[in-house]
Amino acid sequence: MSADGEQIRIEKPNSTTMMEFILLGFSDNPHLQWILFAVFLLMYLIILMCNTIIILIIATDTALQMPMYFFLSNFSFLEICYVTVTIPRMLMDLCTQKGNISLYACATQMCFVLLLGGTECLLLTAMAYDRYVAICNPLHYALVMNHKICTQLVAASWISVIPVVIGQTYQIFSLPFCGSNRINHFICDIPPVLKLACGDTFVNEIAVYVVAMVFVMIPFLLIIVSYGKIISNILKLSSAIGRAKAFSTCSSHLIVVVLFYVTASITYLQPKPNHYEGIGKLLSLFYTILTPTLNPIIYTLRNKDIMVSLRKLLTKLLV
Template sequence: MKQEEIKAEDNVSTVTQFVLLGFSDLPNIQSFLSGMFSVIYMIILVGNFLIIIITKMDPILHKPMYFFLANFSFLEICYVTVTVPRILFSIWTQDRNISTLFCATQLCFFLVFGTTECLLLAVMSYDRYVAICNPLHYALIMNPTKCTWLAVGSWFGGIPVQIGQTCQIFSLHFCNSNQIDHFFCDIPPILKLACGDTSVHEMSVYVVVMMVAAVPFILVLTSYSRIIVTILRLPTAKGRTKAFSTCSSHLLVVVLFYGSATVTYLRPKSTHSPGTDKLLSLFYTILTPLFNPMIYSLRNKEVIGALRKLILLK
């Protein structure tokens, strides 16, 4: 289908749809990209659904740690579903047009699920902090009611803020072009299309990032700094190894997610380039959800044992 581009000469154009350029600059490998993204999407779905199933079926995994892990796995399924099906649709049909409403909806869900991931990672680090630093009171502190409320807060805590931010972004006038040089509707490439000075909107993005990402990240760092101090005080090397193994997987996921997302959203608009933005976005939108099931299963003996039981039952 023909891509429609809008350019302003004298007056501000009213944009009713955008064009997601995606990977259109790589015409010779469209089939490869289609196959790669299809396989990755299926691996993410199967891997995360398996984690959800085994945490529900195996009584050994009926613990707060695995309750949050099941929530995290479901979140990763939702998170990647916001972007990958749209990428595949564009490749398969060569129709890269996306309505303003659908673009705003995609951005809103992406931001909400991203906020949920930040909050849930902080909650999971708090769970590991209580388990390692205060093990005698772990069952009392991390009781089912508290775990449920922490999960609910993580899922719904960012919704009002991100709906507001999405409305603010799409209240802008777009006059330079309607072509988004990205594979999904994200804030940095959309702001590039806006008319005039967007410094106020950039500042609001930074403020929101500090609220929903930086603050949870600080809580993660605080939890792990105390965890590391506690681990180093353990009398035996075996005890230190066991304690560290229970939180190393989570720490690796934190580094992968926050590292790429922070660079993307906290850089000034003038330093953004389409190629770099796409590469960084691939890390926190697709590669991190792909690695998560492997990271949590391969480094966790209880998860591996539960998987074996599930396979033997079949």
């Protein structure tokens, strides 16, 4: 009888709603905590500084008042938001060596990570469409990509993701959590959080696949089709200088697309994400920190107009 009573006492707390998680982060490498803190802090500052400079240059230079740079400034703002949702929390956990995070804070972080990630997918697609119109239909570019259309594309990239992300987050955090509350990750992402849920999570996993297909794979396929037509048109250009300029303009965006989509696709579309926690953590580190660090560098170093505007700005500041 006492054994049964003990069993009841064990099951009862396990069936209650868990109110706190522990993000393990990089606790398996305690000797690297401060090195990682310094590296991530440096990357965060680089991302903030570079993207802020890009936004400032585009806003102040009249030569850059074009759709391509309008999208780029919005992309830079998105990158600042994206890393701010993830890196400060990581830095705090590395500094304190504690990963305690409340259920509501975890849900909020997941919601914003998904929102900003989904928006980035759609915004990259809008940027690919802009390049497609510019190269494949240049005579109608000014008409098709007017300021109103560009604003609507950016607004749609943000707004269309919101209800889906809120629904996805609510669905996951409505599940009962029992047993361990230790998340083997540095952020509250879907795969590691879903692993801690009790009962059958098949419906939730299917929902993740569907959302990932709609906001990751379909935009990616649209970008690939767009660039297939873009490359085909570029190769038809008679001028070697024209081909080089067109390739230079598009290559930066294509590199960013590949870096982001490949890692995001593997993370959310792998068949058994729970079985590859180490790889999942590494991939997440890639698209949450490394890619946003590289993006402004890729766009500035490979873009002559941005570099010219940057020199003008530095000249004004130094003189």
